[in-house]
Amino acid sequence: xxxxxxxxxxxxxxxxxxxxxxxxxxxxxxxxxxxxxxxxxxxxxxxxxxxxxxxxxxxxxxxxxxxxxxxxxxxxxxxxxxxxxxxxxxxxxxxxxxxxxxxxxxxxxxxxxxxxxxxxxxxxxxxxxxxxxxxxxxxxxxxxxxxxxxxxxxxxxxxxxxxxxxxxxxxxxxxxxxxxxxxxxxxxxxxxxxxxxxxxxxxxxxxxxxxxxxxxxxxxxxxxxxxxxxxxxxxxxxxxxxxxxxxxxxxxxxxxxxxxxxxxxxxxxxxxxxxxxxxxxxxxxxxxxxxxxxxxxxxxxx
Numbered sequence: 001x002x003x004x005x006x007x008x009x010x011x012x013x014x015x016x017x018x019x020x021x022x023x024x025x026x027x028x029x030x031x032x033x034x035x036x037x038x039x040x041x042x043x044x045x046x047x048x049x050x051x052x053x054x055x056x057x058x059x060x061x062x063x064x065x066x067x068x069x070x071x072x073x074x075x076x077x078x079x080x081x082x083x084x085x086x087x088x089x090x091x092x093x094x095x096x097x098x099x100x101x102x103x104x105x106x107x108x109x110x111x112x113x114x115x116x117x118x119x120x121x122x123x124x125x126x127x128x129x130x131x132x133x134x135x136x137x138x139x140x141x142x143x144x145x146x147x148x149x150x151x152x153x154x155x156x157x158x159x160x161x162x163x164x165x166x167x168x169x170x171x172x173x174x175x176x177x178x179x180x181x182x183x184x185x186x187x188x189x190x191x192x193x194x195x196x197x198x199x200x201x202x203x204x205x206x207x208x209x210x211x212x213x214x215x216x217x218x219x220x221x222x223x224x225x226x227x228x229x230x231x232x233x234x235x236x237x238x239x240x241x242x243x244x245x246x247x248x249x250x251x252x253x254x255x256x257x258x259x260x261x262x263x264x265x266x267x268x269x270x271x272x273x274x275x276x277x278x279x280x281x282x283x284x285x286x287x288x289x290x291x292x293x294x295x296x297x298x299x300x301x302x
Contacts, residue, residue, distance in 0.1 A: 020083040023256065027082075077100075078103065089127060114138055121189065
């Protein structure tokens with residue numbers, strides 16, 4: 001990862017951008033509010049184009065480029081890709097294009113899984129499963145580990161539509177989970193940031209002898225370490241982490257606020273950024289450099 005040209009001391013006051021296709025990234029945000037309470041966060045959910053799991057790599061790359069360009073205009077010092085599908089398919093590509101730290105979720109999750117066991121099951125979107133991203137990451141860490149992957153096409157729409165406690169969701173979860181149980185896994189990885197929201201469902205299916213790995217926790221720890229290495233950790237602030245968090249979505253802001261309330265513990269104020277606005281952003285690397293330079297000049301003039 002290249003360190004951005006704009007990496008002076010004042011950048012520690014910038015915000016952390018967190019993005020996902022929808023409410024899944026709230027599992028990462030929840031960890032950040034606990035582990036990084038002094039940081040300010042901008043959360044973006046691309047709810048108008050959810051789910052990403054059945055999208056092509058070309059589509060996802062375009063979406064992620066647009067979102068990153070939008071974030072860069074908002075004084076962010078780091079971006080957290082709180083989406084396994086995006087991390088699996090386009091992380092390395094956008095890292096090479098944008099001069100800002102961008103963290104993905106696959107590697108932190110894989111490292112935690114290997115520490116937990118040797119027979120690892122991964123529930124993820126279809127796109128993440130087909131990419132073999134978790135298998136590759138786990139094998140690089142421990143070639144002896146075995147990885148079983150199941151793509152779960154129906155989970156994200158069910159979660160986004162607040163159907164977690166629907167009997168149909170339990171039935172679908174059993175269908176997706178049975179192949180992993182049959183393989184005798186000792187570790188289960190939530191291979192999509194939406195899936196920790198299904199914990200009450202999975203607890204009815206998987207035996208308690210199986211260790212569950214939530215990559216969101218480990219991604220947040222990696223972010224904290226990266227901020228410290230780059231000298232970008234924010235000092236203590238009088239404001240709470242909740243007060244320092246802004247929410248944006250590309251779809252229905254009120255629906256997002258309603259659905260997310262059960263996990264945040266409060267109803268957030270959410271603003272909409274239309275797909276048309278995102279699509280109007282054409283961020284070439286040179287344009288990104290110009291925007292970063294503009295941010296530097298703005299900070300200096302303060």
